[in-house]
Amino acid sequence: MPVSTRDLNEQRSPGAALARPSLIDRWLRFVQRQRAPYWFTYLILFILESALIHALSWLDGWLPRFTFEPLLLLFPLWLWGPLTILTWLNQTATSVVPDFGRLLELDEEGVERAGGIHHHADARRAAERRVLGGDLCAAFCTHL
Secondary structure, eight states: OOBOHHHHHHHSOTTOOOOOOOHHHHHHHHHHTSSSOHHHHHHHHHHHHHHHHHHHHHHHTSSOTTOOOGGGGHHHHHHHHHHHHHHHHHHHHHHSHHHHHHHTTBOHHHHHHHHOOSSOOOHHHHHHHHHHHHHHHHHHHHTO
């Protein structure tokens, strides 16, 4: 028998409230709603920040004008790299929520609320992500 979110909310303690999305969650949703793929958005932001840092270094005199310093790419990489990974993980996780919804016997409303999903991922893409995720997990777990 499918469980509705109303039933789940009644089972929770009366003082428990849903947490508001963090700024990072809001940013990830904003990037995923864009027309361009998320990786392209982050690539453009990486290039813009790298150019800005180089321009400021040239203006400050820290670097001779129009020279490229690869070390300055670390700062944009530290910012946009983890956000790219988080966006990929978020997209992968939300694409398999309908599968887990069936296992947890959630109705459509429960699945949408759990993952913010309004459509089901096609089976082939979901299978590819499961295989890729399993390979990544095996690679990381064997090196721990």
